Amino acid sequence: MPALLQVVDVVQEYPGVRALKGVSLELAPGQVLGLVGENGAGKSTLIRVLGGIEQPVSGSVLVGGTERTFRSSAESQAAGISVVSQEFRLVPQLSVADNVFLGHELTGAGVVDRGRTRRRTAELLDQLGLDLDPDRPVSSLTVGDRQMVEIARALSREFDVLIMDEPTAALNGAETLRLHEIVRRIAAQGKAVVYVSHHLDEIFDICGDVAVLRDGALVAHAPTAELDEARLVEHMLGRKPQTFERAGSTSDEGAARLEVVGLRVPGVAEPFDLTVRGGEIVGLAGLVGSGRTELTRALFGDLTSAGEIRVDGKPVRLTNPREAVRSGVFMLSEDRKGEGILPHLDVTENAMVSRDRSSLPLLRRLFPVPADESAQFSRLRADMRIRVPHGRQLIGNLSGGNQQKVLLGRALLSGCAVLLLNEPTRGVDVGAKVDIYQLIKQLADAGVAVVVSSSDAPELAAIADRCAVYFAGRRVAELHGRDVTEDNIVGASVGQTAQEATHV
């Protein structure tokens, strides 16, 4: 069978990084190929090359046996490659239908044929099992629906090869299943699909073959039937996966570092009470919109609230983040790119910005001393296993996991008593996830009171000593010790109250 798409020895380089070190792949008609690898392994780079967004340094791409060079995404589309990108490329002000046919509008006599556009869009949405008005502006859609529109857009083009980059990241269970159905149907039509996902169960579900990238090289390529999840993870990491063991010792004797009494937060139905001792990791669980994000923001002074907050026994008034940091509270936002990293600054400066300078010698308190700071950063890099060639590297060039480690370093250096974390491992790959759990645990062991707000139930089950579950602004359950399990958290977050948990 002739290959639909061949990638031959493709090399791509960025300043200081070899993102792809000679990758070769082949796609046959009807094949669904899973593409996996840690963040930074080169998956997105490969997709950008195939999508015509980047031109490789060397190597070639063959479509149906003939060599092609894509100078733009339009040329790649013309060759029959359709890409569902990880980042949305929708125009929020335009309608669903206009977005689906953006760039290849259905025209009659040079004018956009609105009726036909709407009908075709309705057909596509129907195929996706989506009940959406094609005239609605994209800005009014939920993230999941936007993702589906993005997929509809890819399907609206003529294509032989469909590339999907983490299409299910924003989808719920039912939507994911529907998408899998569509992928199978596309394959059955003799087209080829490249499916990128961090969820390995999806890979085993729908992919016939799987290719593993690590550090820019193809390290494995095999039918999924010959692999199991453990083997796959081993290929991705290049080593046996570490498992994170929660130390059973939940010390009850630590002093309360954070006490919150009757905190009223706009958007949260009930006043909020919470006590966290030093060394304790408390989870806040609940669906998006349950109010837990607002709580962490209020505790960081980023949202106005009324009520009593004590840090280390001292009452504090938190009206802005700066005061919060000075009172010993530190927060990391779930939006790392928008609210965490300072992209033009190097990793050292990013780690140092919040450093507590009160106990430093006078000179270092007044001026940053480069030698001192790079020594500090070297220590952080070793302790936190931050993978970065040198301290002058811009933080924007790192993978999500490494950026998060730098930000945890920032929190550590702030000398905070209370650390509030929002979705600490969102967009972080398997390997770095365990590292980050260990770092959080280390911070707690050093006496910090840690609050982790997360929508990832297995995550909370893995690290939290205690977990409060929120539903629509109310605390519906508080789980302790052994009761902090994935099932209990998920059960309580959807409002199910028949739990063997302690109710509050």
Next chain:
Amino acid sequence: MTTTVTTPAAGVPSAEQEARPGIGQVLRQFAGRQYLLGVLVVACVAVGFARPSFWGSGNLSNVLFQASFVGLAACGMTLLIAAGLLDLSVGGVIAVASIAVATVLPHTTIGTALLLALAIGAVLGLVNGLLVTYVKIAPFIATLGTLYLFLGAAFIWTSGKVVPITSSKYRSFTTGTVGLLPVPFLVFVVLAVGTYFVLQRTYFGRTLRAFGSNERAAVLAGLPVNRAKVLVFVVAGVCFALAGVFMAGRLSSAEGNMATGFEMDVIAAVVVGGTALRGGRGTAFGTVVGALLFAVLNNALNLLGVASYWQYVLTGAVLVAAIALGARRSSAAEVRGAG
């Protein structure tokens, strides 16, 4: 379909050594970044060939004077732009500060007059800073408004007349030279070094670059963003006033119109020098080169006898070309999300 499972290489992820950029790499990077300096040198040599009078000491000091006025103000502007801010009220600040100097000079010492000018610069900068930071008006609009306010104040104060500077001591101080170098140029160099130090080697400068890069993240990191914003406008106001002090000396007078349109020269010098208009990064050295480049260009066009309308065209073309080239170069090394 072939089925090959290549076994992963030895399990340990590559050891990460203390990989510092080597000296050679640093030099190459410097050379790569300072293409503008190369352009400046080439321009000087070329003009020198065409018109040897370019290298005459009188002409050179003329060029340096011009570069200094723009450059002094551009130092303050570099800090602002690195912080993602902007100040269009340069011409107004210069006018008010210079008129104050010219008015008080007959009655006080030079030192007092200078201090007064700088204090006025600081106060006017404070006005800008408070408007931007606490009234939350976008810098572009806020300082456009204060430009007219300051200019209006200057015209009302002088009734639109030129205020002469009669103190010959003041004139000889501000237009004097040390060796071949004019006093204002020396002050400019010192100020540029200070700007570099503030931007790269102080917590204040780091805060500026931090909120220039991502304001929301800087706030959440607990940095004193508001305080730094007000302060940087004050510092910039002082720099503008300093430029005004020397301009008034060179002109032997002060008036409301003495620096109208000057803000654009200043911003152009900063941006051509390589400071990103969107904030996050600033280069004091680039600003020095940028200021010199424009002064050399203007001088060269005059020496070559280019008609004044065509001078505008050529200056504009150089500005656009330099920025386009800079954008091309920096986009190659721009922050990108890792694959």
